[in-house]
Amino acid sequence: MKLSFNFAIVALALPFALSAQSAVTQVAEPEARQDLGALKQTAEQFLRTQASGLPGEVKVTVGSIDPRMKLPTCTTPEAFFPPSSKAWGKTTVGIRCSVPSPWTIYVSAKVQVHGDYVVAAVPLAQGQNITQADIAKVKGDLTAMPAGIITDASQAIGRTVANSIRLGSPLRQDALRNQQAIQQGQAVRVIVNGAGFSVSSEARALNNANEGQLTQVRTTTGQVISGIAKLGGIVELTY
Known part of the structure; x- marks a missing residue:
């Protein structure tokens, strides 16, 4: 009789023990974390795509992501430009996740475009009509140049100088008038x-x-x- 009673206690206790063990196992199992290196690659690919239409050789540098950041794994992270961000120069890229756990982070980046641009080969006077001999091409980071920089000589030849341009100065669209x-x-x-x-x-x-x-x-x-x-x-x- 005593033996039967002991078996009964074991039988009653066993399900609780298994349930407790399962609970411990579930708690101990770590949550999958997002690979931060993969997010940097997402940002870099996004910037290269955005800059694909720019003339010249594109160089993309993406800033580091804080390694202490613990993000749930995302199957399809999406890169985007926050308001006022641009596709070149110093910029910011947002990366967001919709499922399974929504989150958004922002990464600093720099996009440089090395290519040819047109400069004055001689001092150019106001009202002067530009010829091939008046200009030259040099290489540099186009993203560091003034807005409206001229990259093709045909955009300058035959046009008129609006204001005097010094030797070696980059030519801009707004500095020239049509003849x-x-x-x-x-x-x-x-x-x-x-x-x-x-x-x-x-x-x-x-x-x-x-x-x-x-x-x-x-x-x-x-x-x-x-x-x-x-x-x-x-x-x-x-x-």
């Missing part, structure tokens, strides 16, 4: 192009206009029409 094509009072030739036809007539310019600008002319019949100014005293209309 004057039409002068007020000048006799011009109006060319009208359409589907399967092209006609021309004489007219007189009513205002000054640089190449590519919209200008008005008065025809020999007194009609005022608008067209695009072209070099050589031409005003072009397309229908």
